[in-house]
Amino acid sequence: MQLYALGLNHHTAPLAIRERVAFQAESLGEALHDLTRAGEVREAAILSTCNRTELYFTAEQAQAAADWLARFHQLSLTEVSPYLYAYPERDAIRHVFRVASGLDSMVIGEPQILGQVKDAVRTAEEAGTLGMLLNKLFQNTFAVAKEVRSSTAIGANIVSMAAASVHLVERIFGHISEQHVLFIGAGEMIELCAAHFAGARPASMTVANRTEERAQELASRFGARTMRLDGIGEVLPKFDVIVSCTAAPLPIVGLGMAERAVKARRHRPMVMVDLAVPRDIEPEIGEMDDVFLYTVDDLAQVVDAGLESRQQAVVEAERIIDTRVDGFLHWLELRGVVPTxxxxxxxxxxxxxxxxxxxxxxxxxxxxxxxxxxxxxxxxxxxxxxxxxxxxxxxxxxxxxxxxxxxxxxxxxxxxx
Structure with missing residues (x-):
């Protein structure tokens, strides 16, 4: 059995493809069981975020996992394979080290990805698909990410997705103090966005979420209101800015809903920021004259400006990672001679x-x-x-x-x- 990393990300696949192979958090356990059921794949963990879907696993070859990924999402392999990468052993180890350290993120050095990797590992542990090899790999991964963050300036002056969202809104309205903001969802990304928008002191903020308790908890921290998720269509015209990031499998804001809102607003502009994968806001809305729709891919253009200042930190981080890759491979070699x-x-x-x-x-x-x-x-x-x-x-x-x-x-x- 060999160690592999297989998947696609914002470097290799457009959003339209990424959202089709994204995993819902509640289905990850079932997916892991299904992936390992046939025995071709032994150990496995799945990392699924707005920017990537990746499988880390042990198998004789990577093809079994590629076939499964397409089949699980009811796609043909030919639809997905042009966007897939499959890294064997050394490259797989280096890849996961880079991912957890924020070097492979849309925003270089962003810290959120490390928490997402830890969540993926926790889910695999609960599903019983994390064996000795992957467990050792991820423990090393966390140690490498900590070393990179503590000994380089990779996180200095970071431009987050949340901060980029505020920047995009300010491009349209000039300032946010007179705007009314609606957050759809109450997860970590929305929490980060709410914190950044609150700093700009908008006229009002409202949180809509399926779970009322979670919405209330988030709203109370930022002096925001709450509302029922199924009531968005009625009140959408009241909001100038909509920021959405949920785990819903289907769009929450549809074209017809947006058209009615714009008409009710007498064509005053609206800014919509869709941070979800799959998307919460129908992409056709972006073609409307009075709606400025941004996705996670659009945010990349905003954060690129901060990349140059972090290049030296990236070089230092890559050196650390290369050294740690050699160390993990040495452990693998020693593990291979233990039976002898x-x-x-x-x-x-x-x-x-x-x-x-x-x-x-x-x-x-x-x-x-x-x-x-x-x-x-x-x-x-x-x-x-x-x-x-x-x-x-x-x-x-x-x-x-x-x-x-x-x-x-x-x-x-x-x-x-």
């Missing part, structure tokens, strides 16, 4: 036990102890050196030269001890 070491010890112990029992029988019979011990040492020497001596004798050409060098190294190591 165990078998060698068991054989040596079996030989020792056999010869010890023989010597004890001779002592009980009354034989000379010195002769018994000498014979014991002689027989142990012969038995323990028989196999390597025989191998050297039978080996020919280049194989014999390699064997001589290897055994020479072993003898040198033994003498040093």
């Amino acid at each position: 070491i165990r078998a060698l010890r068991e054989q040596a112990d079996e030989t020792r036990q056999t010869e010890l029992e023989r010597a004890l029988r001779l002592l009980r019979r009354g034989d000379d102890p010195e002769q018994v011990i000498a014979a014991l040492a002689h027989r142990l020497t012969n038995k323990l050196t028989h196999a390597p001596s025989r191998y050297l004798h039978d080996a020919e050409g280049e194989r014999q030269l390699e064997a001589v060098q290897l055994i020479g190294q072993l003898l040198h190591s033994a003498r040093r001890r």
Whole structure:
């Protein structure tokens, strides 16, 4: 079994493809069980965010996981495969280290991805699909991310998705102090957005969420109002800014709803920021003259400006990651020789036990102890050196030269001890 990372992200796939292979949080456990049920994939974890869907797993080959990903989302492999990447062992290790450290994010250095990786690991643990290898990989991943963040300036002056959302709104309205803002959802991203918008002191903020308790909890922190999610259509004309990020499988704000809102507003402009994958706001709304619709891909253009200042930190972070990749691969190599070491010890112990029992029988019979011990040492020497001596004798050409060098190294190591 080999370690793999397979998936697609904002570098390789447009939003229209990413949203079709995104996983709902409540379905991840079932998906992990389904992925590993046939036995071709052993250990597995799934990371699904607005910017990426990735499988980390052990298998003989990556194709089984690619086939499953397409099948699970009721897609043909030909629809998905142009956007997929599959990284074996070393590249997979390096990839997950980079992802958790924020080097592969749309916003370089953003800290949110590390929490999302930890959530993915927690889900895999609960589903029982996180074995020894993946567990070790992710523990190393968390350590690398911590080292990168603490020893480089990768997170300095970071421009977050939430901050970028405020910036986009200010492009349209100039300032936010007179605008009314509606947040759809109450998850972590909406919480971050609410904090940034609150800092700009809008005229009002309202939170709409399926769970009223969660909406109230978030609203109370920022002096916002709450409302029922199913009432959005009636009150949408009252809002100048709509920021949405839910886990809903279908759009919440449809084209007809937006058209009615614009008409009721007498064509005063609206800004809609859709941070969800799959999208919460129908993309056709972006074609309306009086609606400015932004998606997560649009936000990338805003945050690119901060990238140059973090380039040196990226170089430093890459050095750390390369070193840690080598360390993890060394652990994998040692793990691979453990069965051989165990078998060698068991054989040596079996030989020792056999010869010890023989010597004890001779002592009980009354034989000379010195002769018994000498014979014991002689027989142990012969038995323990028989196999390597025989191998050297039978080996020919280049194989014999390699064997001589290897055994020479072993003898040198033994003498040093």
